[in-house]
Each structure stands twice: as structure tokens, then as C-alpha cells.
Amino acid sequence: MSLRWTFILLALCLSLSGCVGVKSPELEVTEATAHVRLTMGYRPDVQFAPLYVAAEHGYYQDVGIEIEFNHIPETEAVQLIGANELHFAVVSGEQVLLARAQDLPVVYVMAWWQDYPVAVAAPVESGIMTPADLIGKRVGIPGLYGASYIGYRALLSAAGVSNDAITLDSIGYNQVESLYEGQEDAVVIYANNEPLQLEAQGVPVNVIRVADYVHLTSNGLITNQTIITEHPDLVQRMVAATLKGLQDTIEDPAEAYEISKLYVEGLEQADETVQRGVLVASIEFWKANRLGYSDPQSWENMEQVLLEMGLLQEHLDLSQAFTNEFLP
Secondary structure, three states, rough: OOHHHHHHHHHHHHHHHHHHHOOOOOEEOOOOEEEEEEEEOOOOHHHHHHHHEEEEEEEEHHOOOEEEEEOOHHHHHHHHHHHOOOOOEEEOHHHHHHHHHHHOOOEEEEOOOOOOEEEEEEEEHHHHOHHHHOOOOOEEEEOHHHHHHHHHHHHHHHHHHHHHHHHEEEEEOOHHHHHHHHOOEEEEEEEEHHHHHHHHOOOEEEEEEHOOOOOOOOOOEEEEHHHHHHHHHHHHHHHHHHHHHHHHHHHHHHHHHHHHHOOOOOOOHHHHHHHHHHHHHHHHOOOOOOOOOOHHHHHHHHHHHHHHHOOOOOOOOOHHOOOOOOOO
């Protein structure tokens, strides 16, 4: 089975499993208020702090939005958004292009992460500091799917390193343990997360960031063409409120962390040094001269990566995949 079809079938299976027992919410919009279900990744996390801040500071309420947070895998979320069964979701850029290739009318309306956070980490003593240093080594990755795999392949492509020159092991989400125990020479991680966990366990690492080699579209806010056509004002209000929460988080991460405790179960008992570090490291990926702006070049780069991987068979009309028209 080709890699492209593996991706498509995985997304389809997830969407079908998620549709069982899911009630499609009606988007009730009046001049005064709208109940909006915002879908994020598979569980609450301190990395979603800007959304929690926007809710707690009343920014959604101020623009007539009654916000409800929901957590499901992004592959499932993008299918439901495309079918107009969910309103808004936070997903990565590659998911938008893969969905549009399946004729799902999803549209990316606000960039949140300004760069792709995927990276490769290796112990400092290994001497692995560049993609070329990975040649002949064993690299652990959660699986041959999703943002981690796409980021890894984009990194090798940008650096001119053959995928066949490296042994890639699917290890699930056990990167920290695998590197700590010496089972892998390097692991594919998120630059804002696992390096902090490894350092806390006495394993300082060199981090090879995808963002240092190629600019790719990362996580942002999506909706669908139906909502954009029928309720453009709602989209604009949603973007404006979310950006206020993002700005507040960048300016005061300490307060954002405290607010996150209201939404993230177990955060109060977690290693505070690590979790605060995750938030601060994430903020570095969020900063921009114009918050929310989606760079056309990052979309072209992402499309090229997907074409090289065989996940796209032809070029898409990228102007339909994203828009900056709803930014304040």
C-alpha cells in the first residue's frame, strides 16, 4: 500500500470512528450571540494557554461568542470541519492541504504557530548537530504519520539528506524514554517540549529544528467555506478574540500559566519548572510582527513537501486554503 493511501485511510478511519455517537452541533447565530465549539488536540495542555486566557478574560463573551472547548485528534477534527459538523478547530497546515485534496472545503483563517515546532534531538555527547550527522544513525519517531513525520521528511529534504541513509524506528510517544535509555541515537520531538523533559532528567540535548531549515505552516485556526460565506462576521470575531488571548499570553506567561491550571487537569501536580518552560518555549514559536498572519511562502513550502512525499498528487489552489482577510 502506498504511503499516500496509508495517510488517507488513517484519516478516514479516524473520522468514521469519531462520527459514531457524535451529535452534529447546529451553529446558532443571532445578532447578539453564537455558541461555538472550538476543537483542539487530543487533550487539554498548557500549550493551549492563549485559548484559556481568551476565555477567562472574557474576550469571546465580549464579541458575543459562547465558547465550548472540545478535544479530539486533529485528523478527525479536520474531517468534521470539512463536513460542517464542527465550527472551528486548531490544526496544522499539512492537515488543511490533505483535506482539501479530498475536496473538503476547510479554510485556515488565523496562523497561531509562526513556525513548525518539530525537531530532532540527540544527546550533547553524541556530536549530532546537523541533519547530515544523522546519516547511519537510528532515529526514533512516534510513527510514519502526522506532523512529526512530515516535519522530519521536510528537514531531510531541505538539508539534502536521503531518507534511506537513516534507520527510522516507529517507537510511539516514547521519545524521552528511548533517548534516556540509549535505545535510539536521536528522536523526533517537539522543540518546545521534550528537550525540557530530557534536560530535567539529566540528558541535555542538541536540537535540530525544522524551522531553521525550512519555513512551514504550523498550527492555526480553521473553519469551512460554508461558515465563511454565511457568517463572515462570526469568523472575524472569533479570530479577534483568539488573537487577544494570544497577545496576553505572550505579554504575561506567568498569568497564562495560572489560568491554564483551571483547564488542564493535573497541571498543579506536574513539574512546574518543565511545564512553565514548555509555555515559554512555545511562545517563541508564536511571536510575530503581525499576530495571526499566514505567510504564503510557508504554504508553498508545505505543498512541495507533501508532493515530494507522494501525499499530494498535484498542485492545489493555495489561495483557497488560507486567508488573512479576517485579521484585525
